[in-house]
Amino acid sequence: MNRFSIGVDLGGTNLRIAAVDEHGALVEKITLGTKVSLGRDHVIADMCDAIQRMSEKFKNSAPLLGIGIGVPGIIDMQTGLVRESPNLPDWVDYPARAAIEQCLKTVVILENDANVAALGEKWLGAAKDYDDMAMLTLGTGVGGGLVLGGAIWRGANGMAGEFGHTTVEPDGHICGCGNHGCLEQYASAPAVVRLAREAIARNGASALASAAHSAPEFSATSLYQLAIQGDEDARRIFRYVGRCLGIVLSSMVNSLNLPIYVIGGGVSSAWEAFSPAIYEELRLRSMVYAATAPPDPSASHQGASAHVKAGPGHKTIITRALLGTDAGLYGAARLPMITEARR
Numbered sequence: 001m002n003r004f005s006i007g008v009d010l011g012g013t014n015l016r017i018a019a020v021d022e023h024g025a026l027v028e029k030i031t032l033g034t035k036v037s038l039g040r041d042h043v044i045a046d047m048c049d050a051i052q053r054m055s056e057k058f059k060n061s062a063p064l065l066g067i068g069i070g071v072p073g074i075i076d077m078q079t080g081l082v083r084e085s086p087n088l089p090d091w092v093d094y095p096a097r098a099a100i101e102q103c104l105k106t107v108v109i110l111e112n113d114a115n116v117a118a119l120g121e122k123w124l125g126a127a128k129d130y131d132d133m134a135m136l137t138l139g140t141g142v143g144g145g146l147v148l149g150g151a152i153w154r155g156a157n158g159m160a161g162e163f164g165h166t167t168v169e170p171d172g173h174i175c176g177c178g179n180h181g182c183l184e185q186y187a188s189a190p191a192v193v194r195l196a197r198e199a200i201a202r203n204g205a206s207a208l209a210s211a212a213h214s215a216p217e218f219s220a221t222s223l224y225q226l227a228i229q230g231d232e233d234a235r236r237i238f239r240y241v242g243r244c245l246g247i248v249l250s251s252m253v254n255s256l257n258l259p260i261y262v263i264g265g266g267v268s269s270a271w272e273a274f275s276p277a278i279y280e281e282l283r284l285r286s287m288v289y290a291a292t293a294p295p296d297p298s299a300s301h302q303g304a305s306a307h308v309k310a311g312p313g314h315k316t317i318i319t320r321a322l323l324g325t326d327a328g329l330y331g332a333a334r335l336p337m338i339t340e341a342r343r
């Protein structure tokens with residue numbers, strides 16, 4: 001067996017732990033429920049217990065390189081404090097890294113879950129041939145991650161890459177972060193369902209009504225089914241989702257000029273329904289995209305793309321993620337392989 005590390009994807013619903021070898025082969029994966037209601041100590045005890053069992057099982061076959069943990073929240077990388085976490089409310093301002101290290105008697109690397117998903121897609125997924133990439137994860141929220149030179153770009157405090165909280169509607173829907181009109185309010189699974197409910201309230205769209213009444217992840221999927229069956233109300237919602245994504249991606253492309261932007265998370269299964277609007281918006285709004293767009297004979301040329309023609313050289317790729325829900329697990333396992341130990 002090759003050298004391996006243990007990756008943890010701590011979600012608001014599932015706690016998943018995997019042993020992954022240094023070449024990216026999955027050795028073992030287990031899924032436990034995250035018992036958020038029993039409190040952080042209980043969740044940490046469950047997590048540490050599973051990590052220890054997995055580490056014991058393989059440590060005589062190959063060296064353990066380390067443990068990486070993706071956490072749904074903003075983390076201060078210096079102190080190891082979780083600063084904000086809508087899905088794990090009692091973890092806020094709690095020294096999670098120190099508590100986990102005390103429990104395991106070894107160092108761990110804590111990282112934002114969207115950053116970790118980006119690292120997974122960079123290592124083994126849609127961006128594996130690129131050193132620089134950005135990712136948007138469309139799930140319960142909209143996560144963002146930026147990988148530069150093969151490593152997560154953390155910024156000064158470890159909080160970089162929050163593209164989901166970029167404003168797309170200045171006076172739009174209130175966001176959990178306190179701002180109004182964040183991308184998260186127009187491209188997450190709960191947002192897609194809210195947009196459907198708003199459409200129902202406006203014009204009584206009947207097909208939407210039956211699809212929109214269950215849990216957000218499920219209803220977003222059933223709304224997508226409606227869109228591919230041709231329901232115009234559902235199609236309009238996904239065009240709007242794509243438009244909002246395209247507005248944020250235009251700013252990202254103009255600011256960063258990266259070779260590839262990857263879109264993942266549960267809502268990305270509706271790719272066919274929202275991606276045409278993304279490309280349309282990019283061609284309109286981003287001169288950098290217009291100058292670097294892959295050829296598309298069906299594209300209309302207005303806005304930025306009427307001013308700037310695509311030239312030779314690197315193309316800007318906007319594409320779907322490849323690893324599904326495993327991106328976070330692979331990325332978490334990758335962390336100890338590319339991060340120097342703190343002590």
Ligand SMILES: [Zn+2]
Binds near residue numbers: 164166176178179184
């Ligand atoms: Zn926000």
